[in-house]
Amino acid sequence: MALQEKLDKFKKQQEKCQSTLTSIAAANKSTIQKSTPVAAALSANARTPAPAVKFSNDTERLQHINSIRKAPVGAQIKRVIDLLLETRQAFTPEQINESCYVDANANKAVFDSLRNNPKVHYDGKRFSYKSKYDLKEKNQLLYLIRKKPEGIAVIDLKDAYPTVMDDLQVLKAAGLIWLLSNFDSQEDIAYPNDPRVPIMVDDDLKQLFRGIELPRDMIDIERDLQKNGMKPATNTAQRRARSEVQGISSKPKPKKKKHEITKRTKLTNAHLPELFRNLGTNNS
Numbered sequence: 001m002a003l004q005e006k007l008d009k010f011k012k013q014q015e016k017c018q019s020t021l022t023s024i025a026a027a028n029k030s031t032i033q034k035s036t037p038v039a040a041a042l043s044a045n046a047r048t049p050a051p052a053v054k055f056s057n058d059t060e061r062l063q064h065i066n067s068i069r070k071a072p073v074g075a076q077i078k079r080v081i082d083l084l085l086e087t088r089q090a091f092t093p094e095q096i097n098e099s100c101y102v103d104a105n106a107n108k109a110v111f112d113s114l115r116n117n118p119k120v121h122y123d124g125k126r127f128s129y130k131s132k133y134d135l136k137e138k139n140q141l142l143y144l145i146r147k148k149p150e151g152i153a154v155i156d157l158k159d160a161y162p163t164v165m166d167d168l169q170v171l172k173a174a175g176l177i178w179l180l181s182n183f184d185s186q187e188d189i190a191y192p193n194d195p196r197v198p199i200m201v202d203d204d205l206k207q208l209f210r211g212i213e214l215p216r217d218m219i220d221i222e223r224d225l226q227k228n229g230m231k232p233a234t235n236t237a238q239r240r241a242r243s244e245v246q247g248i249s250s251k252p253k254p255k256k257k258k259h260e261i262t263k264r265t266k267l268t269n270a271h272l273p274e275l276f277r278n279l280g281t282n283n284s
Contacts, residue, residue, distance in 0.1 A: 068102065073110055076102045076110050077113050079100050080104075083096065083099055083100050084128055085159065088129060089128065091126060092126050092127075132156045135160040137161070141160070141168070145171075146194060149192060151189040152189065153187060175193060177190050178190070178193050179191075219237055222236060
């Protein structure tokens with residue numbers, strides 16, 4: 001009986017030890033599973049480099065605005081005039097600042113120069129573009145040209161309104177105006193061609209005009225124009241005098257004497273006899 005009791009007691013101790021070992025193994029397994037994601041995250045963070053620090057877009061915009069406002073007054077005025085010309089709208093100083101970053105309110109020199117600029121109109125509140133001629137469309141353009149029989153420079157018309165150059169070509173194609181180049185500046189001049197006053201020129205008169213022989217020297221042409229009560233567009237005598245003062249000669253340079261080949265000339269291309277075929281005839 002005593003032996004049996006000892007065996008039962010030993011079995012109970014073994015079962016207790018087995019239960020303790022099982023619980024310890026389960027606890028270790030759960031700890032490993034929890035620590036694995038943390039370690040993986042730490043290793044991933046160690047491999048990924050930190051992003052480089054960059055200036056924000058707002059910082060770049062502020063630097064751009066600062067460079068504009070520190071620019072010379074003339075550069076800021078040009079920036080505003082370009083805005084007014086492109087948009088053809090009236091802007092307050094605050095709207096100009098929002099559109100092209102030129103702060104006229106904070107810069108008195110810019111404000112005064114803008115207000116007094118001949119290409120800018122200021123009504124006390126807003127700035128707008130001012131062209132030499134206040135035109136809006138093709139009919140007004142034609143009316144202005146017809147009022148100028150002496151002609152009007154195209155350069156004075158090109159900023160009147162956005163499509164003025166196209167309208168000039170349309171009027172020219174319709175035979176309502178002439179576009180001729182100026183002798184001095186080589187720029188186009190717009191002349192009226194009123195269809196109500198047609199002029200017919202006889203062929204005999206055309207031939208007579210084209211058959212007139214003009215003097216070869218511009219001084220003689222200018223003298224003839226003055227005799228007939230017309231003012232020459234050029235002053236050749238004055239231009240030549242100015243050239244002589246500056247050391248520029250108006251006379252053509254003398255041509256250098258061409259050296260002839262003689263029997264005493266040392267020939268270096270004797271293997272090309274056709275070059276010296278006429279040598280004997282020239283010296284005879």
